[in-house]
Amino acid sequence: MDSDDRFTQGFKAGAALHVGRFRTGTGGRPFWQEAPCPTWCAEQHSDGEMYDDRSHFTDEESVTLSTERFTGSGPSELRLSLWQHYREQEPRLSLHKDESHGIYLTLSEAIRLSEALAQLATVAIESAEPPTSERPKRALKSAA
Structure with a gap:
């Protein structure tokens, strides 16, 4: 059993991000994500994401x-x-x-x-x- 606290787990996950994505939080979510993603979110979030990168977004549509x-x-x-940062309301x-x-x-x-x-x-x-x-x-x- 791992005795590291959540901060240490998140830090280790961030350091090891290049070898895979880690989610040590509830429900298979990253430790920082308290609620599930909106249904339209196309991102696969991980513990190691920096604060500014913790955002939900859709795939892009483009118009020539x-x-x-x-x-x-x-x-x-x-x-x-x-686009929605995970702390924003909409x-x-x-x-x-x-x-x-x-x-x-x-x-x-x-x-x-x-x-x-x-x-x-x-x-x-x-x-x-x-x-x-x-x-x-x-x-x-x-x-x-």
Whole structure:
């Protein structure tokens, strides 16, 4: 039986991280993780993760940006994922273009952005249709 305290177990796990992942906490979780991961988390956490690296995140979705300049490694992409440090209350949406630092949106900001994008796309699509006397002009709603 190992008589090391949890700190020592975590330290040893961190030191041995290169040979495998260790989880000495409850329910097969790392010692620092009190609750299970969100269902969307794609990370396999371990005891040896540094504090700043203790985050939940999804696999990235990417959108090829066909009107952006071609980069040295291929077309530009917008990469999206959910990200949440294990001590935070809710996730944030992470948006990155190519290798940039990107931006992080709260869930309410992400919903507002998606509504604004959908509204602008709808206006553009409708303006490309032939005009009819039955269809009134649509105006953009002002941001709330």
